[in-house]
Amino acid sequence: MTQARSMLPRTRYGRIGLALGALLLALVPPFAPSYYTELGTYAMISAMLALSLQLLVGCTGLVSLGHAAFYGLAAYTVYLITPANQGLSILITLPAAVIAAGLAALLVGSLSLRTKGFFFLMVTLAFGQMMFFLFHDTKLGGGTDGAFLSRPILSLFGWEMQLNRRQRPMATYYVALGLLVAMYVGLVLLLRSLFGRVLEGIRVNEHRMQALGFNTYRYKLAAFVIAGLLAGVAGHMWAMHRGFVNPELIGWHRSAEALLMILLGGLGTLHGPIVGALAYTGLTELPQVMEEWKPFASIFNSIGLPKVGAFLQPLSERKLLLEGIVILLVVLVLPKGLSGIGMPRWLRDRIGGRAPARMTPASAAEVRPNG
Amino acid sequence: MADARPTSRPMLATHALARHFGGLVAVRDVSIALHRGELHAVIGPNGAGKTTLVNMLSGEIRPTAGRIELDGREVAGEPAWRMTRAGVGRSFQRTNIFPTLPVLENVRLAVQAVSTAPVRPFHRGPSHQGLIDKAQATLQRVGLGGTADRLAGALSHGEQRQLEIAMTLAGDPKVLLLDEPLAGMGPEESERLTGLLQGLAREHAVLLIEHDMDFVFAVADWMTVMAEGTVLAEGKPSAIRANTAVQEAYLGGHA
Numbered sequence: 001m002t003q004a005r006s007m008l009p010r011t012r013y014g015r016i017g018l019a020l021g022a023l024l025l026a027l028v029p030p031f032a033p034s035y036y037t038e039l040g041t042y043a044m045i046s047a048m049l050a051l052s053l054q055l056l057v058g059c060t061g062l063v064s065l066g067h068a069a070f071y072g073l074a075a076y077t078v079y080l081i082t083p084a085n086q087g088l089s090i091l092i093t094l095p096a097a098v099i100a101a102g103l104a105a106l107l108v109g110s111l112s113l114r115t116k117g118f119f120f121l122m123v124t125l126a127f128g129q130m131m132f133f134l135f136h137d138t139k140l141g142g143g144t145d146g147a148f149l150s151r152p153i154l155s156l157f158g159w160e161m162q163l164n165r166r167q168r169p170m171a172t173y174y175v176a177l178g179l180l181v182a183m184y185v186g187l188v189l190l191l192r193s194l195f196g197r198v199l200e201g202i203r204v205n206e207h208r209m210q211a212l213g214f215n216t217y218r219y220k221l222a223a224f225v226i227a228g229l230l231a232g233v234a235g236h237m238w239a240m241h242r243g244f245v246n247p248e249l250i251g252w253h254r255s256a257e258a259l260l261m262i263l264l265g266g267l268g269t270l271h272g273p274i275v276g277a278l279a280y281t282g283l284t285e286l287p288q289v290m291e292e293w294k295p296f297a298s299i300f301n302s303i304g305l306p307k308v309g310a311f312l313q314p315l316s317e318r319k320l321l322l323e324g325i326v327i328l329l330v331v332l333v334l335p336k337g338l339s340g341i342g343m344p345r346w347l348r349d350r351i352g353g354r355a356p357a358r359m360t361p362a363s364a365a366e367v368r369p370n371g
Numbered sequence: 372m373a374d375a376r377p378t379s380r381p382m383l384a385t386h387a388l389a390r391h392f393g394g395l396v397a398v399r400d401v402s403i404a405l406h407r408g409e410l411h412a413v414i415g416p417n418g419a420g421k422t423t424l425v426n427m428l429s430g431e432i433r434p435t436a437g438r439i440e441l442d443g444r445e446v447a448g449e450p451a452w453r454m455t456r457a458g459v460g461r462s463f464q465r466t467n468i469f470p471t472l473p474v475l476e477n478v479r480l481a482v483q484a485v486s487t488a489p490v491r492p493f494h495r496g497p498s499h500q501g502l503i504d505k506a507q508a509t510l511q512r513v514g515l516g517g518t519a520d521r522l523a524g525a526l527s528h529g530e531q532r533q534l535e536i537a538m539t540l541a542g543d544p545k546v547l548l549l550d551e552p553l554a555g556m557g558p559e560e561s562e563r564l565t566g567l568l569q570g571l572a573r574e575h576a577v578l579l580i581e582h583d584m585d586f587v588f589a590v591a592d593w594m595t596v597m598a599e600g601t602v603l604a605e606g607k608p609s610a611i612r613a614n615t616a617v618q619e620a621y622l623g624g625h626a
């Protein structure tokens with residue numbers, strides 16, 4: 001039986017690697033300084049946003065530049081339904097935020113999916129910016145400056161989890177991790193279903209799909225709405241994590257960041273956006289590391305070239321410059337992104353990591369560079 | 372000129388069909404009828420409007436004027452996916468497959484398109500296995516049974532043409548529109564396909580566009596000759612071969 005699950009890990013070791021990665025993330029809060037717990041929560045929220053966008057970009061071949069609109073709208077929904085001094089149960093805020101994002105995606109998708117390619121990109125960008133200015137220019141959600149909100153609380157039918165100031169970031173971290181894992185597993189099941197096969201067909205050759213008898217518009221709309229719902233989960237977690245919303249969450253810059261994370265991690269795999277989001281978030285920390293350790297200054301000092309060090313060191317502390325260089329390097333050197341880095345061949349041959357059968361030598365040879 | 376043809380209602384019929392592209396008239400006043408059990412060949416020089424005609428019949432482009440009746444129902448202007456679901460299957464002149472997917476998946480998608488698709492898209496289990504079995508059987512039928520697990524893009528050109536036919540057949544069409552199915556095929560593969568096409572013509576209404584005249588005259592039951600967007604002549608192959616207007620306009624003394 002042939003299965004066309006090209007986005008999913010092909011080998012047993014790939015799956016074990018993903019499970020180990022999740023386990024590693026679960027070990028961060030007890031062992032790392034609390035700063036890294038907060039950073040990790042933010043990285044996983046970004047990963048959820050990028051993962052939801054991957055359903056459109058990598059799975060269906062739809063490049064949207066307005067995806068953050070659904071993310072931001074979900075965060076604002078939490079703000080709008082929460083009373084001033086009392087956080088609501090996550091059992092209320094999460095569904096409300098997700099449904100709001102899904103409804104917005106239904107509206108935006110039903111109109112923008114009538115266009116294709118470049119025009120689709122521009123229409124989604126336009127809708128995203130409309131949403132941005134709706135919150136930026138009105139008093140609906142605090143205007144330009146944004147607004148603080150009472151964080152959703154972990155409560156279950158009257159029982160409430162009591163958390164002190166130190167425990168709350170940890171609890172939020174684990175909620176985000178749980179949701180990220182659930183989202184990944186859900187998307188794996190989705191891509192394996194007949195529905196997922198149709199999305200794959202649309203990505204490869206939409207024209208042929210129509211000739212075969214698929215109403216591709218309806219399938220793309222369904223994918224767009226699901227992606228919007230999942231972006232809503234990420235947006236809700238942002239509101240819960242920071243207790244603050246501002247229009248930046250909605251703007252096209254955030255959408256472009258999510259696309260960058262996908263590019264960084266790899267367009268061709270479902271776990272690529274997660275890897276990309278974690279790497280991207282780590283990357284934003286690099287300038288601080290550079291500033292603390294001053295590697296260029298000390299290295300060039302030690303080899304007697306203090307002037308070169310004095311020139312390079314301040315450059316290495318510039319955040320956007322560093323980000324740009326690293327992303328450029330990854331895209332140039334690793335066209336399949338970070339998730340395209342495989343085990344070296346000698347090691348792979350030794351442990352025989354490839355999943356048994358399912359693939360003829362011919363098709364295996366074609367996917368080999370992908371690892 | 373009209374020899375004996377089936378007198379039953381045609382499976383697919385056009386009435387005064389026309390298509391303009393801006394000022395260019397690609398097809399005008401074309402009325403043809405496809406009958407079940409008949410292999411109907413459309414021939415004509417390049418630019419005669421053959422592919423435009425097929426594109427209208429398959430729903431790829433909308434006619435500017437005229438009617439298309441499928442089994443008595445007006446269908447002109449319906450989108451391609453609806454035409455396919457209504458029973459019009461087409462193959463493409465330029466191979467149009469899913470090169471990065473396995474051969475079996477190419478055909479399985481075609482089976483899925485007309486079976487469970489909009490009703491139970493998330494369904495797995497027995498009906499899923501049913502799709503795979505049917506796709507495998509269709510591959511056997513066109514002689515690609517051994518290639519199921521290979522990537523479609525890795526097949527030879529001739530095999531890709533066979534796959535193109537398999538994908539068209541997999542949707543169980545009542546009407547088959549074949550746009551130059553033999554283009555670029557080797558002699559052995561063409562021979563196998565000739566047999567397959569003649570078999571298909573017994574149960575389907577087949578419209579065939581083809582440039583290989585020996586092949587066309589050998590397999591066609593009925594022929595329509597198009598030139599400059601309109602019908603020049605129609606009739607049995609023997610009558611077309613004898614038609615002096617056709618000889619002058621197109622065959623160039625071939626017959």
